[in-house]
Amino acid sequence: MTDDSSPDLIALNPAYVTTTRIASALGYLPFLIGAGALEVAQLLPPGSFFVPVFLLYLFMAFVVPKRRYSHWGYDMGSDRLRIVRGYMFYRDTVVPFGRIQHIDVEQGPIDRRYDLATLTVHTAGNHNSTVTLPGLFHADALAMREAIRAAIRADTI
Amino acid sequence: MTDPDSQDTNVEKGGDEGIKLHVLGLFVGFVTGLPQLIFPIFAAFFGTRGSDNPLISIAAVSAILLFSLFFRWLSWMRFRYHIGEHDIRIESGIVSRNARSIPFERIQDVSIEQKPLARLFALGEVKFETGGGDGDDAKLSFVSVEEANRLRELVKAHKSGQVSVSHVESAVPDTDAPPIFAMDGKRVFIFGLYSFSLVIFAVLGGLAQQFDFLLPFEIWDFRHWIGMAEERGVTVENLNGIGWTAQIILAVGALGALIFVGFATGIIRTMLREYGFRLERTAKGFRRRRGLLTLTDAVMPAHRVQAAVVQTGPIRKRRGWHSLKFVSLAQDSKDEANFVAAPFATLAEIWPIAHAALIQEPDAAVRFRPGIAKWWLIRFVALVPLVIVAIWATMFFAGAPFQQAGLILFAPIVFGFFWWLEWRCYGDFVDGKQIYVREGWWRQSLSIAPQVKVQTVEIYQGPIARRQGLASVNFGISGGSLEMIALPLETARAIRDAVMEQVAGVDYALVAGEARHGTIA
Structure with a gap:
């Protein structure tokens, strides 16, 4: 169903896979530690709890980011920004530049190592009032911000 | 002091x-x-x-x-x-x-x-x-x-740009323009009749529960009440002995009292809130005054109106009564997010008000696009296993014979009926200027939003809808949102593109100016 929309979309930076892997590996670590503690306490038959948790951990931290990445895409038009994400929960959002109130470019500690950034645009709408686009090169994100700003300024003058 | x-x-x-x-x-x-x-x-x-x-x-x-x-x-x-x-x-x-x-x-x-x-x-x-x-x-x-x-x-x-910080008392405020909508006492009374409410019992019950330590008896202990009746010479045997007719008369009387209280509550509440309702079109926007004891006076600038919602119910619709609300960023009151422009009016009265906010009614000839039925039908797939489990559980655990447990089979019929109603009442439509969505079988509403007021558009597919090839389109509007559901993905894309052409092709500075001109005209 979603195949026809993919060609004209730009993929995110591949380094985004690495950063999300690091982030989720760290984020899910407490569960792994918890399972390890149970294993050490020997309340359950050896491996019966730890092994499934460990496999799930590997899946969530290494397979899921890759899949998620492949379903992200964006397109900067001359007057609008289109962002597509998700497979199970597919969302295809369009924000006209003229409706954007302000723009953020964020960079977390992991992002900084890989020179990535997240672009967030804010509109006055209630639904979807903030739309985010992660996994951009920092320089690209800044360039996009400038382009959107210029478009807004041209609109209001 | x-x-x-x-x-x-x-x-x-x-x-x-x-x-x-x-x-x-x-x-x-x-x-x-x-x-x-x-x-x-x-x-x-x-x-x-x-x-x-x-x-x-x-x-x-x-x-x-x-x-x-x-x-x-x-x-x-x-x-x-x-x-x-x-x-x-x-x-x-x-x-x-x-x-x-x-x-x-x-x-x-x-x-x-x-x-x-x-x-x-x-x-x-x-x-x-x-x-x-x-x-x-x-x-x-x-x-x-x-x-x-x-x-x-x-x-x-x-x-509006005319900056003048003057501390001189201006005598402007109460130049009463002729109202574009007003409700007389009779209209408010009829509105009250439609606002039947038994909320008073909930309030009394809540109070009784909060303060029952102050009462000299156990309010929830029905034996106490029977005892109190017996003190006055009325016993249960007595009641049983008075015969069927008398019992029915008593029951009808009790029911009548309940209905009376319900109507009275509705009328009093409506009177307090809506008495003297008056909506004026001033130079800047809509000015609304209402209230019997608490007088409220609110102004809604016309160019702030983002969308209009026309609501009605199955009973009041028969008499042609509708309400009109305006969606904007501002909050009208604690329990009402949208600005109530006309709480109880006929469509003939409502559309001129909407026109004043530059919102047009759908053309009478227009046929709304119905939702695709499988969007609702798929719910049966989830319901069937539930019904089977429920029947099995009642037969197995409660020991009920199949004749009784089988009654659960009526549940899908009841649910199906409501889903059918929901499907029938849903409709959407997009023309060159506006978006229309009609929905709800009990609270029937028609939302109308000018396309230039749309902030974002999102096409959404959940896991089930994706398999069906269906999608919904969500329009973000400041102060609300508008959702079109049960569309084929291709239609959703076409609608999105058409609306985006309208939005992106607009000079926003001009839109604001246009709206301001409209307010003066």
């Missing part, structure tokens, strides 16, 4: 030190705030009840009252508002000071509320709605009615 006279001179000056609230507001605030003191007073009263001297109780209660009054006075002393060139500044706080600045451009709405006691002293509470989450904090309670009107005119003047 030491020297109110010297404070009054300050009020008149209104210079850089800012303006104080009206001193009488202190008293009004104190009296209206009394219910909040009820628990401390109770505590003080019961806490000192054991002592021999009743004077101690009185002293304790009056100490609480004085304490409250003292703090109100302190915060009144420390409260200043200041009308600047670009913003309204409010300084408040007894110990920690809070300075808030509200730029005139950010003020969505200025409303003046007059509760009964405040009305007695010609005071009003001014609220500045900013569209932000905590817009409630920008509140001046209380100032004199003239000052309230002056503030509102000032904000209006600032927003």
